[in-house]
Amino acid sequence: MVYVHNLTKRxxxxxxxxxxxxxxxxxxxxxxxGPNGAGKTTTMRIITGYMPPTKGTVHIEGVDIFDExxxxxxxxxxxxxxxxxxxxxxxxxYLSFVADIKKVGRKEKKSRIFYVMERCGIAEVRRRIIGHxxxxxxxxxxxxxxxxxxxxxxxxxxxxxxxxxRQIIEIRELIKSLSGxxxxxxSTHILPEVTMICSKxxxxxxxxxxxxESLQKLSEDMRSAESILLRTRQNGEGVVEKIHALGNVxxxxxxxxxxxxxxxxxxxxxxxxLSRLAVENDWGLLELRPVTNTLEEVxxxxxxxxxx
Amino acid sequence: MSAFYSVxxxxxxxxxxxxxxxxxxxxxxxxxxxxxxxxxxGFLQFQLDPSYQLQTGDLNLNNLVILPYFGTISIxxxxxxxxxxxxxxxxxxxxxxxxxxxxxxxxxxxxxxxxFAAALILLIMMLLLSSVNVFVLMVHGNPDLGxxxxxxxxxxxxxxxxxxxxxxxxxLTDNQLIAAVISFGVLLVLWLVGALSDAxxxxxxYLSVINHYEDFGKGIxxxxxVVYYVSLIxxxxxxxxxxxxxxxxx
Ligand SMILES: Nc1ncnc2c1ncn2[C@@H]1O[C@H](COP(=O)(O)OP(=O)(O)O)[C@@H](O)[C@H]1O
Ligand SMILES: [Mg+2]
Numbered sequence: 001m002v003y004v005h006n007l008t009k010r011x012x013x014x015x016x017x018x019x020x021x022x023x024x025x026x027x028x029x030x031x032x033x034g035p036n037g038a039g040k041t042t043t044m045r046i047i048t049g050y051m052p053p054t055k056g057t058v059h060i061e062g063v064d065i066f067d068e069x070x071x072x073x074x075x076x077x078x079x080x081x082x083x084x085x086x087x088x089x090x091x092x093x094y095l096s097f098v099a100d101i102k103k104v105g106r107k108e109k110k111s112r113i114f115y116v117m118e119r120c121g122i123a124e125v126r127r128r129i130i131g132h133x134x135x136x137x138x139x140x141x142x143x144x145x146x147x148x149x150x151x152x153x154x155x156x157x158x159x160x161x162x163x164x165x166r167q168i169i170e171i172r173e174l175i176k177s178l179s180g181x182x183x184x185x186x187s188t189h190i191l192p193e194v195t196m197i198c199s200k201x202x203x204x205x206x207x208x209x210x211x212x213e214s215l216q217k218l219s220e221d222m223r224s225a226e227s228i229l230l231r232t233r234q235n236g237e238g239v240v241e242k243i244h245a246l247g248n249v250x251x252x253x254x255x256x257x258x259x260x261x262x263x264x265x266x267x268x269x270x271x272x273x274l275s276r277l278a279v280e281n282d283w284g285l286l287e288l289r290p291v292t293n294t295l296e297e298v299x300x301x302x303x304x305x306x307x308x
Numbered sequence: 309m310s311a312f313y314s315v316x317x318x319x320x321x322x323x324x325x326x327x328x329x330x331x332x333x334x335x336x337x338x339x340x341x342x343x344x345x346x347x348x349x350g351f352l353q354f355q356l357d358p359s360y361q362l363q364t365g366d367l368n369l370n371n372l373v374i375l376p377y378f379g380t381i382s383i384x385x386x387x388x389x390x391x392x393x394x395x396x397x398x399x400x401x402x403x404x405x406x407x408x409x410x411x412x413x414x415x416x417x418x419x420x421x422x423x424f425a426a427a428l429i430l431l432i433m434m435l436l437l438s439s440v441n442v443f444v445l446m447v448h449g450n451p452d453l454g455x456x457x458x459x460x461x462x463x464x465x466x467x468x469x470x471x472x473x474x475x476x477x478x479x480l481t482d483n484q485l486i487a488a489v490i491s492f493g494v495l496l497v498l499w500l501v502g503a504l505s506d507a508x509x510x511x512x513x514y515l516s517v518i519n520h521y522e523d524f525g526k527g528i529x530x531x532x533x534v535v536y537y538v539s540l541i542x543x544x545x546x547x548x549x550x551x552x553x554x555x556x557x558x
Contacts, residue, residue, distance in 0.1 A: 051556035073413040086318070086407035088325040101412040109499040145408070158371035 001025055002047065002153055002183050007056035009042050014228040016042040018206040020056070024183045024200070025154070027062060027211055031194030031201045031215075032187040033299065039207040040187040041081055044157050047185070060153055074103060077151030081158050083142025087131030091122055091141055094130055095148055102149040112148060120144040120174060125246045129203075136167035143174065160193065170198055179192045195219075229291050230274060231282025242281065246273050258286070311414040312447045316429075317421025319396070323430060328391070336388055337437045343380040352499040362408070369451040374442065375525050379461045382521060385431075385467050386495050390474030392430055393474025394488040399483035410556065420548050424475060431467045435460060459543045462524025466538035469517060470495055472504070472544025476535055479551040 007020040017039040024030055034040050035257050041261060046053045049065040049072060053085040058065045060154070088092055095113045098127065104112055117123040120140045130141060139159065146154060159175060160168045175186065186197060192199055194215070201218055203211040240252045249266035253261045264270045273290060278285040309317070323329035343432055351372045398405040433532045439460065470491075475490035478484075495517070503514025511518055517540070520533040 045407075050411050051405055070413045070415070073411060076411065078407075078411050080407040082404040082406060082407075084407060085403065086404040087321070087403065088322055089318070093321070097314055097318050098408065098412075099309045101311045101409070101414050103311070103413050106309075 001059075002062055002185065003006065003042075003057075003059040003062075004047065005057045005059075005121070007043065007046060007058065008054045009039075009046060009051075010054045017046070017053070020204070020207070020208070020209060022212060024185070026181050026183055027179070027200045028200055029179045029184040029186065031198035032185055032204070032205040033189065033191070033194055033201060034187075034190055038204045040189075040204065041157055042207075043204075044078070044107045044155050044187060045080075048076055049073050050078075050156055055194045057098045063244065074149065075152045077146035077149060077154045079146045079156045079159055081094035081161070083138055084145070085130045085138060085141060088129065090127050090129055091117070091125045091133075091144075093142060094141065104149050106225040108157060116144040116147045119147065119178075121170075136163055136170070139167070139171060140174070141161060142194055143171070143178075147178070152182055154178065156186045156190070158187055160188070163294055210261050227261050227291050228271060228274065229258040229287065230262060230278065230285075232260075232278060234258045234282055235285065236281075239281075239283065241249065243274065243278060246270060246277065258284075261291070311391045311412075312418050312422045312425075315419055315500070316425045319423050319426030320429060322344055323426065329430060332388055333434060333437065334390055336384055336434050338383050339384050340438050341378070342443055342553040344373070344377050344415060347376050349381070350447070369445055370455050370527075373445065374456060374459065378463060378525050380447045381435075381463055382518065384467055385434075385463070385470055387492075388434075388501060389431075389467065389470035389474050389495065390477070390488040391492040392427050393471055393478050393491060394484040395478065396427065396475050397482050398482050402484075410552075416549055416552050420475065420545055420552070424471060424545060427471045427475070428468060431471060435467070452527060456524070458527050458529050459525050462521050462533070465524075465534065465541075466517060467545070468520050469537050469540040472541045472548070473498075474544075476544045476547045476551065493548045496546070540554060 001020075002024040004023070005021050006017065007017055009017040020039075020043060022030075032040050032043070045051050047058050048064070049058075049061075049069045049177065052066055060072040061075055063072040086097070089097065092113065095116065096109070099109045099113060114123070116125055120143050122137060122140050122144055124138055130138065143156070143159065146156070156175065160171050163171060172193065175184070178184070179197075186193075188194065198215055200214050201211065202209055230243075233256055235258050239255060241254045243249055243260065243262060247266045248270050249262055250265050251263045255261060262270065262274065271290075275285060275288055278288070313545045351369065354372065355517055397406075400409060410416070442451070442456055474487075474491040477494065478487040480490060483489050498517045499516065500516075505511050505533045514536075519535045523530050523533055
């Protein structure tokens, strides 16, 4: 369980995070979404106890990270934005070091290290020097490092950044398989990533939460908000009124160059009537298609409305 | 394995994973041995001088060879310690591994002490290597071993103080070179402040790192000198701790 309450962080005059609150249960996979500079890394650094907030509290499994940091940090696994690797060590030496400073018990240590190496697909490079590994492998070692202490809270800061497309897919699969009964927080500025991996989304911008939703609810919203694009030769007179007269239409918005965005009433199918209307009135029908609100649009919408 | 020992081990491994540690050990040994044989040669020539027979106690092995030899070692330490400490913390920041250390369930003091201990081990290795030369002296005469021992105690305390200041410098930046320059600068100032004032009783004279060493070389272990070095070591480590702690509070 992760409980974040009224988190505020100022760097001098700059407020990087402001009054951020949320709560996650075991099994939740939170997509922490926001453009660059939104405050994702700052928030994660506070949650992991790397730095204290200006204001607010964080509880990890019920333990305050600033009152009892040593206890709270035991159950956290953290992959920072830049994987924290010692380039002069082999993968095994490194994971053994991490296990020691994470206080992994002597008895489990070895099996735990082999387990995470297997899990992250780095067993075959375990004797290689980290400095000689490719970027994809380095990222895997970074994730393995975060898993060594079998954390119940896993925090990953932009885990797919800087990887090539194939590596990105592999890392996403890996993260998906890791969630289980952990609480996972994953920050990203790549939207599809969230739809693929997460069960919950928080969008932040300028340090504030602008949207908090379960992914299921979000996709329902996106589907129900499905609208229709009608493109005609040119914008004519009285088109908007005639479409409205069809009934079952909740809004019509004329765009540029003969385009109209039509939002039907919930569950109504108006495309057939629309096409007939367009032909009968000789509007010069060029295109008629549903436009699904992608997460991308939701994202841009909340962020731009927040900016105004 | 305990976190302290683990940090220490990683640090030592890292020293010897790069050529740096070997270069430091070799350069240290070559320079000190070169000077040692210079002093020894001087002594041997002097022994052949007929007037030597008339001299008394003062012109012995200790005063003519060991004392200047230890003086040379202290200067070499001044030059080499910044190279030993420069990467200790600066590198953790540069490689982003600081984020791993500070989000792990260990105290900051464990990290600082582990690193300090690793550097101390390197220092001890250097001093042990240099003692080989002193054993050569046994062949030529009867050096006062008590003075040798106290001299080494002094060199160890001096070196450890240098290391703690070096670690502090390394905690101020993520650039090794800058860390080395800062620690060399601070050490030089601490060394030279004694020269600004002739009286050892003055404040500047008291602050001087090298004034406190003199008695050790003569075979005298004075508590006030030991206290001075131990305080300096604690100060350096405490400042390092504070720098790491406060950095994240900004
Ligand atoms: N150590 C720091 N000192 C000063 N400003 C910082 C520091 N770290 C981040 N910031 C600023 O805080 C804001 C949020 O940054 P960050 O949390 O890194 O955002 P994100 O991870 O979402 O890209 C940015 O404007 C950034 O410039
Ligand atoms: Mg970031």
